[in-house]
Amino acid sequence: MPLTPERLQDAYRQMLVIRKFEETIRNLYQQGKIRGSFHPCVGQEATAVGGCWAVRKDDYMTCTYRGHGQALAKGLDVRAAMAEMLGKSTGCSKGKGGSMHFTDPSVGLLGANAIVAAGVPHAAGAALASQLQKKDNVALAYFGEGAVNQGVFLESLNLAVIWKLPLILICENNLYSEMTPSHETTSVVETHKRADGFGFESIQVDGNDVEAMYNAVESAAAKARAGGGPIYIEAMTYRLWGHMMGDPEIYRTKEEVAKAKENEPIVRCGKRLLELGCTADDLTRLDSEAEAIIADALQFAESSAVPEPADAFTDVFI
Numbered sequence: 095m096p097l098t099p100e101r102l103q104d105a106y107r108q109m110l111v112i113r114k115f116e117e118t119i120r121n122l123y124q125q126g127k128i129r130g131s132f133h134p135c136v137g138q139e140a141t142a143v144g145g146c147w148a149v150r151k152d153d154y155m156t157c158t159y160r161g162h163g164q165a166l167a168k169g170l171d172v173r174a175a176m177a178e179m180l181g182k183s184t185g186c187s188k189g190k191g192g193s194m195h196f197t198d199p200s201v202g203l204l205g206a207n208a209i210v211a212a213g214v215p216h217a218a219g220a221a222l223a224s225q226l227q228k229k230d231n232v233a234l235a236y237f238g239e240g241a242v243n244q245g246v247f248l249e250s251l252n253l254a255v256i257w258k259l260p261l262i263l264i265c266e267n268n269l270y271s272e273m274t275p276s277h278e279t280t281s282v283v284e285t286h287k288r289a290d291g292f293g294f295e296s297i298q299v300d301g302n303d304v305e306a307m308y309n310a311v312e313s314a315a316a317k318a319r320a321g322g323g324p325i326y327i328e329a330m331t332y333r334l335w336g337h338m339m340g341d342p343e344i345y346r347t348k349e350e351v352a353k354a355k356e357n358e359p360i361v362r363c364g365k366r367l368l369e370l371g372c373t374a375d376d377l378t379r380l381d382s383e384a385e386a387i388i389a390d391a392l393q394f395a396e397s398s399a400v401p402e403p404a405d406a407f408t409d410v411f412i
Contacts, residue, residue, distance in 0.1 A: 097147070097308045099370045103380060105147065105304050106363045109139035110384035111172065112163040113360060116335075118388055119162075119179055119193075123339050128179055131208075132193050135163040137302075137334030140359035141266050142167040144307025145234060145329075149262075149315050154202050154220035154233040156213030159194035160266075160333075161206035164236050169201030176391040182398035188409065189401045211237055211244035214263065218250045221259040221324075232260040232318045234311070239328075240271030242285045248292075251326075255293040260318035262311060263289070263326045266301060268333040273345045289326035301329030302359045305366070334358060 097105065116134045123132050135142065142163030146155065157164040166175060170186055178185030179193060186198050197205040204220060207213045217235035224231040241247050242265065254261045265285045269276055276283045286296040295317075299310045307329060314325035332354040336343050343351075355361070364377055 096312075097144075097305055099367075101147075102305070102363070102367060102370070103372065103376070105143050105308075106360070106367060106377070107380045107384050108143050108147075108167060109304065109360050109363060110381055111387050112139045112142060112166050114384055114388045115162060115166065115172065115175065115391075118176075118392060120335075120339070122179070128193075129181075130192050131159070131338055133158075133160040133338045134335045135160045135333070137354065137358050138266055138268060138331045139163050140304040140307055140363070141236070141264065141301045141329045141331055144304040145236070145262075145264055145311045145327075148308045148311035149202075149232060149234055151201055153231050153315070154204055154217060154224070155236070156204050156217045156220075156234075157196075157206045157236040158210075158213060158238060158241075159206060159208045160238070161196060161236065162193070165196040165198070165203055165206060168198075168203050170196060170198050170203055172387055172391040173394040174198070176388075176395040177398050180395045180398075181400060182395055183401045183405065184394070184398040188405065190405070190409070211241035211247040213237060214241065214247050214250045217263075218254055218259055218261055221254070221261040221318075222257065224260055225257070230260075230319045232262055232315050234262045234264065236264050236266060238271065239265055239267040239269075239276050239280065239283070239285050240274075241265075242288055243280060251289060251292040251294065254324040258321065258323035260321075261324040262314045262318060263294075263324065264311070265326070265328045266331055267328055268331050270333065270337070270345065272337045273341070273343075275345065284328065286326055286328040289328075294324060294326040295322075296326035296328070298328040298330065301331035302357055302362055304359060304363050332358070 146167035174186040194208040217233040221233035289296040
């Protein structure tokens with residue numbers, strides 16, 4: 095289904111939901127209501143919405159610990175996501191997974207992962223299963239550019255090409271591997287060139303443009319479903335907040351971040367909608383709708399029960 099002007103409004107609202115979700119989580123974290131790690135995806139909403147909306151609900155997807163945006167875009171219920179952050183039994187992982195382990199197989203979300211590059215072989219395995227079962231599902235794997243130096247990433251690329259897996263790899267290149275500029279850790283910072291060496295069809299796209307992301311992934315999915323093999327998409331984007339809560343951000347300047355804000359996905363999409371005939375009131379309405387979705391999710395999560403102590407022993411596999 096093409097990303098029509100009407101659907102682009104929905105995509106704008108979805109990106110706002112993701113942004114407001116992260117803002118709410120930050121506030122809860124600062125209030126001491128959330129414990130553990132929190133890695134925000136603010137500034138990377140277009141890679142999530144553009145990519146996940148271009149595949150089907152029953153297609154598979156894996157993402158990283160910065161995966162709230164992808165999880166919500168793939169169809170994870172906002173209430174279940176918020177409840178999970180607050181450690182409630184109504185959470186998507188029953189309050190036992192937390193920020194870095196959002197999972198919901200009913201929408202194809204095989205799980206976020208706290209280990210760098212670990213979602214890539216998982217997605218490759220799902221793609222192989224689809225191929226062996228003669229289904230037309232594709233598997234989508236999100237990862238950061240810091241993952242490209244992991245051995246399991248390189249091994250997965252090799253097998254994906256050899257077996258012509260229906261696999262779409264999306265590298266969210268936000269220029270920093272945690273707190274380290276990519277050029278200090280990787281000899282070829284344009285990661286799609288590395289994929290070229292394995293025989294991938296690979297492209298680089300503007301990851302802050304939700305339409306460009308959608309079109310790239312939609313085309314890749316069609317090719318993969320038809321047996322054309324894996325595709326590598328390098329989405330150039332930028333993380334507007336720190337790597338995690340408490341990041342002092344001494345590795346980049348305030349001027350650099352301020353400049354990036356001028357090109358961030360929600361601003362870009364808003365301008366595009368105005369070009370297509372939307373009014374400022376339309377954008378305000380979409381913002382209010384997103385705000386209401388988050389408010390409802392927060393109320394649901396806060397009123398939900400915490401897991402029973404005995405639940406610690408359920409859903410455990412040895």
